[in-house]
């Protein structure tokens with residue numbers, strides 16, 4: 283990287299969303315720098331599914347191929363470093379990296395993802411992305427027909443239960459304490475043969491992240507090979523908030539239909555901005571950001 287070089291765009295976060303934006307911008311012959319701290323949210327998952335041409339590949343293999351293709355464009359540079367501070371404003375941003383370099387950019391893209399916050403249930407964190415899963419389209423097929431749980435309460439549990447019933451008829455909702463599911467919904471669940479278990483979950487027993495059974499607080503054990511869960515999350519990177527980007531009530535960086543944030547010259551894409559959480563959605567949003575960043579740089583956005 284040449285000293286004092288001014289990049290059209292510095293992309294912070296070089297996973298699926300960031301690399302997709304870099305691909306569009308590299309093909310638009312834009313000088314861009316990708317900064318990445320190497321901690322994508324799906325790193326523990328053994329196989330990624332439901333992304334065309336890469337179904338069943340490891341997350342690392344998808345990223346490695348993406349990186350090789352993106353870095354073939356001579357105007358794209360990549361640094362394995364975190365961005366730790368941003369100063370300046372539209373058309374003259376200065377990004378400080380963890381190693382203390384300062385890089386200048388006309389525009390910024392945050393593709394920094396989210397960080398899942400693991401509940402204090404022994405076995406949960408170890409099994410996250412392996413057999414404790416967030417999405418049936420990503421991992422449900424591998425656990426079809428098997429004893430499956432949902433760790434949720436109230437209306438969201440009912441909605442997810444009706445969806446997951448498509449993959450298995452051995453389904454239990456673990457409300458992890460008193461159920462807040464409405465009586466009418468309880469009847470619907472019973473009619474669909476979906477059990478509801480209110481005893482608190484004490485432990486998820488597993489072998490190398492593959493669940494074997496759940497241990498309840500009253501000592502009972504129930505066989506379980508997959509558990510759907512929606513743990514709370516925080517933004518992986520605090521810089522968009524520090525820069526004044528408006529966030530939604532749910533905690534996502536707010537963007538418009540072109541991936542623009544509320545701050546001039548700053549875009550965001552991928553998991554950081556959307557509850558639609560899949561590689562394909564991140565790639566779509568990254569491509570969109572790349573295309574509209576290029577239009578903004580041309581003054582035709």
Ligand SMILES: Cc1cc2nc3c(=O)[nH]c(=O)nc-3n(C[C@H](O)[C@H](O)[C@H](O)COP(=O)(O)OP(=O)(O)OC[C@H]3O[C@@H](n4cnc5c(N)ncnc54)[C@H](O)[C@@H]3O)c2cc1C
Nearest residue numbers: 295297298299319320321323331365395411552553560561
């Ligand atoms: C356990 C699990 C399993 C999943 N399985 C599937 C699946 O099978 N199929 C599927 O389609 N989807 C799956 N997903 C969803 C998919 O992984 C995400 O939607 C996707 O990774 C989002 O891409 P992203 O680029 O927005 O964020 P991420 O992939 O999370 O990448 C964000 C990147 O930004 C970097 N970063 C953060 N802060 C900084 C900073 N300050 N400076 C520099 N870099 C920074 C991080 O290190 C990381 O590399 C899974 C998700 C999880 C959590």
